[in-house]
Amino acid sequence: MINKIHLAHNKVILIGIVLSAIFWIIEAAMHVYIFQDGTFFQQILSPETHEAWMRSIVVLMFIAFSIYADSIINVRRRAEEATRQAYAELNQVLDTAADGMRLVDNDFNILRVNDTFSALSGIGKDEAIGRKCYEVFRGPLCHSPACPLTRISQGEGRVECDVEKKRSDGTTVPCILTATPVRTPGGKLVGIVEDFKDITERKKTEAALRESERQKQAILDASVDMIVQIDKEMRIVWANKTAGAILNEKPENLTGHTCHKVYQNSDTPCPDCPCKRALESGQIEHGIKYQPAMNVVGESYWEDYGIPLKNESGEVVGLIEIARNVTGKMKAEKALRESEEKLAGLVDSITDLMIMVDEHFNIIWTNDLAANFCRTDLVGEKCYTAYHRSNENCVSCIVKECFKDGDVHEFETEIVGPDGKQRVFWGTASVAARYEDGRPRAVVEFLRDITDRKQAERDIKILKQQMEFILGATKTGLDIIDSQFNIRYIDPEWKKLYGDPTGRKCYEYFMGRSEICPGCGIPRALETKAITVTEEILVKEGDRPIQVTTIPFQDDKGEWLVAEVNVDIAERKRIEEEKRKIEAQLLQAQKMEAIGTLAGGIAHDFNNLLTGLQGRVSLMLMHTDHSHFEYLKELEDIVQRGAHLTKQLLGFARRGKYEVNPTDLNELIDKSSGMFGRTQKEIRIHRKLREGIWTTEVDASQIEQVMLNLYVNAWQAMPEGGDLYLQTENVILDESYVQPFNVKSGRYVKISVTDTGVGMDKVTQQRIFEPFFTTKEIGRGTGLGLASTYGIIKNHGGIINVYSEIGHGTTFAIYLPASEKKIVKKQKASETLLSGNETVLLVDDEDMVIDISREILQTLGYQVLSATSGHDALEIYAKHKDTIDVVVLDMIMPGMGGGAVYDRLKEINPNVKCLLASGYSMNGQATEILERGCSGFIQKPFNMEQFSQKVREVLDTLNSK
Numbered sequence: 001m002i003n004k005i006h007l008a009h010n011k012v013i014l015i016g017i018v019l020s021a022i023f024w025i026i027e028a029a030m031h032v033y034i035f036q037d038g039t040f041f042q043q044i045l046s047p048e049t050h051e052a053w054m055r056s057i058v059v060l061m062f063i064a065f066s067i068y069a070d071s072i073i074n075v076r077r078r079a080e081e082a083t084r085q086a087y088a089e090l091n092q093v094l095d096t097a098a099d100g101m102r103l104v105d106n107d108f109n110i111l112r113v114n115d116t117f118s119a120l121s122g123i124g125k126d127e128a129i130g131r132k133c134y135e136v137f138r139g140p141l142c143h144s145p146a147c148p149l150t151r152i153s154q155g156e157g158r159v160e161c162d163v164e165k166k167r168s169d170g171t172t173v174p175c176i177l178t179a180t181p182v183r184t185p186g187g188k189l190v191g192i193v194e195d196f197k198d199i200t201e202r203k204k205t206e207a208a209l210r211e212s213e214r215q216k217q218a219i220l221d222a223s224v225d226m227i228v229q230i231d232k233e234m235r236i237v238w239a240n241k242t243a244g245a246i247l248n249e250k251p252e253n254l255t256g257h258t259c260h261k262v263y264q265n266s267d268t269p270c271p272d273c274p275c276k277r278a279l280e281s282g283q284i285e286h287g288i289k290y291q292p293a294m295n296v297v298g299e300s301y302w303e304d305y306g307i308p309l310k311n312e313s314g315e316v317v318g319l320i321e322i323a324r325n326v327t328g329k330m331k332a333e334k335a336l337r338e339s340e341e342k343l344a345g346l347v348d349s350i351t352d353l354m355i356m357v358d359e360h361f362n363i364i365w366t367n368d369l370a371a372n373f374c375r376t377d378l379v380g381e382k383c384y385t386a387y388h389r390s391n392e393n394c395v396s397c398i399v400k401e402c403f404k405d406g407d408v409h410e411f412e413t414e415i416v417g418p419d420g421k422q423r424v425f426w427g428t429a430s431v432a433a434r435y436e437d438g439r440p441r442a443v444v445e446f447l448r449d450i451t452d453r454k455q456a457e458r459d460i461k462i463l464k465q466q467m468e469f470i471l472g473a474t475k476t477g478l479d480i481i482d483s484q485f486n487i488r489y490i491d492p493e494w495k496k497l498y499g500d501p502t503g504r505k506c507y508e509y510f511m512g513r514s515e516i517c518p519g520c521g522i523p524r525a526l527e528t529k530a531i532t533v534t535e536e537i538l539v540k541e542g543d544r545p546i547q548v549t550t551i552p553f554q555d556d557k558g559e560w561l562v563a564e565v566n567v568d569i570a571e572r573k574r575i576e577e578e579k580r581k582i583e584a585q586l587l588q589a590q591k592m593e594a595i596g597t598l599a600g601g602i603a604h605d606f607n608n609l610l611t612g613l614q615g616r617v618s619l620m621l622m623h624t625d626h627s628h629f630e631y632l633k634e635l636e637d638i639v640q641r642g643a644h645l646t647k648q649l650l651g652f653a654r655r656g657k658y659e660v661n662p663t664d665l666n667e668l669i670d671k672s673s674g675m676f677g678r679t680q681k682e683i684r685i686h687r688k689l690r691e692g693i694w695t696t697e698v699d700a701s702q703i704e705q706v707m708l709n710l711y712v713n714a715w716q717a718m719p720e721g722g723d724l725y726l727q728t729e730n731v732i733l734d735e736s737y738v739q740p741f742n743v744k745s746g747r748y749v750k751i752s753v754t755d756t757g758v759g760m761d762k763v764t765q766q767r768i769f770e771p772f773f774t775t776k777e778i779g780r781g782t783g784l785g786l787a788s789t790y791g792i793i794k795n796h797g798g799i800i801n802v803y804s805e806i807g808h809g810t811t812f813a814i815y816l817p818a819s820e821k822k823i824v825k826k827q828k829a830s831e832t833l834l835s836g837n838e839t840v841l842l843v844d845d846e847d848m849v850i851d852i853s854r855e856i857l858q859t860l861g862y863q864v865l866s867a868t869s870g871h872d873a874l875e876i877y878a879k880h881k882d883t884i885d886v887v888v889l890d891m892i893m894p895g896m897g898g899g900a901v902y903d904r905l906k907e908i909n910p911n912v913k914c915l916l917a918s919g920y921s922m923n924g925q926a927t928e929i930l931e932r933g934c935s936g937f938i939q940k941p942f943n944m945e946q947f948s949q950k951v952r953e954v955l956d957t958l959n960s961k
Contacts, residue, residue, distance in 0.1 A: 097114055102193075109133075112129065137165045221242065224323075273306075275319060356444045362383055424449070425448060477546075479566070488561065489502070489510060547567045665703070666728055673726055676711045681725050689727070718756060725752070729749075747817070751813070753808060753814075759807055803815045841865045844917070845894060857947075886951065891929070
């Protein structure tokens with residue numbers, strides 16, 4: 001553009017000069033024409049002419065300047081337009097470039113950046129423009145002589161380098177920076193264009209490639225084989241570390257040398273070189289060659305592989321050589337051949353039969369002895385045909401097992417000899433040869449004739465079995481001891497227990513003593529030459545009792561010895577002890593059963609008395625005035641205390657389990673112990689209740705009574721205060737443990753109650769559960785607490801034990817059978833009187849119970865019929881079955897009991913409704929009657945509210961159906 005401006009300027013000057021010359025010539029011609037008198041030069045040179053001339057020149061110059069100025073303006077306009085067009089093209093190039101680009105001036109101020117640069121650096125365009133280049137997208141070359149912009153400003157041309165630039169977020173990005181100077185035609189630097197190419201991915205690829213090369217190199221260097229790359233001229237291009245170690249040279253120093261020079265110090269390859277053959281054939285070649293120049297002491301043999309390397313057109317351009325030192329293998333093979341030659345001589349001289357068999361059971365080799373034993377043409381025959389004259393393989397074939405597992409097998413077999421008789425052979429079979437893949441190829445059998453030895457062994461075995469049978473039948477151990485008490489012999493059964501004590505002192509080894517045992521029968525037997533019998537305890541066998549019969553005899557040398565026949569009497573002692581325990585338990589059980597029967601009868605009669613008393617008190621409470629009300633309530637409390645006493649009696653008699661439900665014993669113990677602990681502050685209660693305790697089916701009130709009885713017993717044993725430990729756990733009792741208690745084995749919940757009290761002696765422990773037995777002063781206790789506890793636990797199918805020592809406290813251990821049923825919360829019973837107008841038949845053998853029950857029912861509005869025996873009840877019911885709505889039936893009656901009466905009532909009316917009443921609990925017979933369809937059960941003694949609710953419950957059930 002500047003050149004165009006200069007060209008226009010020159011044109012304007014030329015035009016001005018030409019016009020001035022023309023104008024001057026015209027004016028001169030006019031003067032010549034006008035002044036023809038020859039005064040032309042005078043006129044030209046005259047002042048007037050000179051003035052005119054100057055005017056002309058000025059006019060021409062003005063005209064020329066005007067033309068020039070106009071040209072300059074036009075040229076400038078065109079230049080500005082061209083500049084704007086160039087900038088537009090530059091901006092378009094910058095904005096569309098895939099690389100980050102920026103334009104800086106001579107002072108390193110940023111003039112322009114593109115979008116890619118903004119994204120790469122993390123700095124917006126507007127934020128970057130106007131700032132110094134080294135303030136934006138800084139790198140390690142900034143402010144250094146190596147800075148590309150500095151180098152360009154110092155006169156260098158285009159500069160390219162790798163840099164790491166820091167982004168606005170502090171991270172770095174690797175780039176290739178290309179800086180290009182912008183100069184005027186005169187060479188003046190007016191700006192610099194910087195091109196930033198992000199090479200992050202290329203760097204990652206290069207790093208991955210370097211890591212891959214490193215790993216490949218590490219793998220090759222770790223190989224135990226020598227690996228070498230060779231070109232077409234047999235020169236080494238590359239070698240691994242193993243090759244360098246073998247050749248005693250650094251791998252890089254091997255490159256450029258021919259392999260045969262390095263390996264064999266030869267100028268030509270060996271004649272059968274696998275590498276040379278691989279280069280020529282283009283196929284993998286293999287061979288074993290002798291390499292004397294290798295850095296190996298002595299002979300050196302190498303297994304060599306040549307693997308061709310080909311280019312894309314399939315031309316062989318080199319190869320990979322893999323060489324492995326097989327010197328040891330070659331020497332081993334040589335030694336093997338020599339060994340085989342020696343072995344052949346040894347095999348032929350061996351006294352055992354030797355036969356080699358392949359995997360198809362064909363005999364492939366025999367020694368001379370085997371050939372002579374059978375016949376000379378064994379090779380090629382099946383082993384089972386040669387040995388056993390059979391056409392099929394043996395059932396338990398040892399050869400087959402060897403081929404299967406490769407182990408050594410010992411066996412015995414019978415082979416038909418040349419005389420046609422069976423001979424017994426002991427043999428071993430093992431793998432003799434294998435294929436290259438490790439599979440067994442042949443099995444060798446060594447067979448030794450042991451016919452005579454087997455016969456002798458059979459004779460000895462028969463004798464030994466007879467002797468062992470005699471000793472075993474009598475459970476006897478035999479030993480022989482000399483006069484110095486040294487053990488000379490011990491039979492095999494005792495040897496299993498004691499090892500081999502031959503030569504040891506009998507009292508030292510068997511009895512653990514340092515001197516002869518007191519009362520030893522050996523001296524007496526040797527002195528009297530008579531048999532003696534003693535009982536001793538074997539310390540070595542865990543204090544086992546034995547009966548020793550000492551028999552003196554002389555050996556073949558005349559020396560007197562004793563044979564001790566030792567009979568184990570531990571079982572006899574155990575049976576005797578068990579018998580004593582069982583007799584004691586039986587006696588105790590019979591005593592407790594007898595007392596229980598008595599207690600149950602007393603409780604039944606007492607409950608009937610309490611029922612009459614409770615009924616009358618209930619009636620009086622309905623009709624009495626306030627002055628006697630409190631006395632009657634106290635009387636009712638006394639009745640309840642009497643009922644509680646009968647419950648304890650029934651509990652001991654195992655007739656007191658009333659209402660059985662699935663129960664959480666942890667909750668029951670926690671509740672009962674908390675209540676007890678609030679009343680006895682001097683007792684510190686420690687609970688260890690197992691999480692996830694099994695459910696049990698129990699009468700919760702009965703088990704609460706058991707626990708309270710044990711709490712009170714512990715409190716009374718700790719008059720000065722102490723600690724009470726309560727623990728629950730899940731246990732499984734086996735048959736041997738539960739057998740003495742006559743309960744079933746299986747899952748149980750164990751409750752342990754331990755105190756730190758005064759403890760009990762053995763005599764007290766034996767009587768602790770007897771009714772009316774107490775260690776307290778007269779009048780201070782009934783002696784029924786632990787007795788009822790015993791009965792309740794027994795009635796639940798459980799076990800209760802006591803462990804105690806004087807001065808060391810007491811532990812009661814209770815085991816209750818576990819259940820699979822789920823726990824159901826019990827609803828609290830109502831205490832409201834319920835009335836009715838139905839007809840009730842009362843059946844009881846006690847007139848007192850009949851009278852009070854009738855009066856209660858009549859007071860409640862019922863019509864009442866009564867019978868004092870089962871036969872009377874059946875007659876009355878047969879007559880009035882259409883009007884009788886419910887029968888209240890006593891379960892225990894003379895003659896015909898409640899169960900039989902109920903069954904006869906069912907025959908009269910299958911839909912009869914019956915309420916059982918008894919002084920006993922609802923377990924046993926009552927439960928059976930309920931299961932046969934009886935409507936309900938009520939325990940004597942009962943108050944008016946309880947009786948009214950039970951009768952109403954049965955009647956309402958009848959009405960609903």
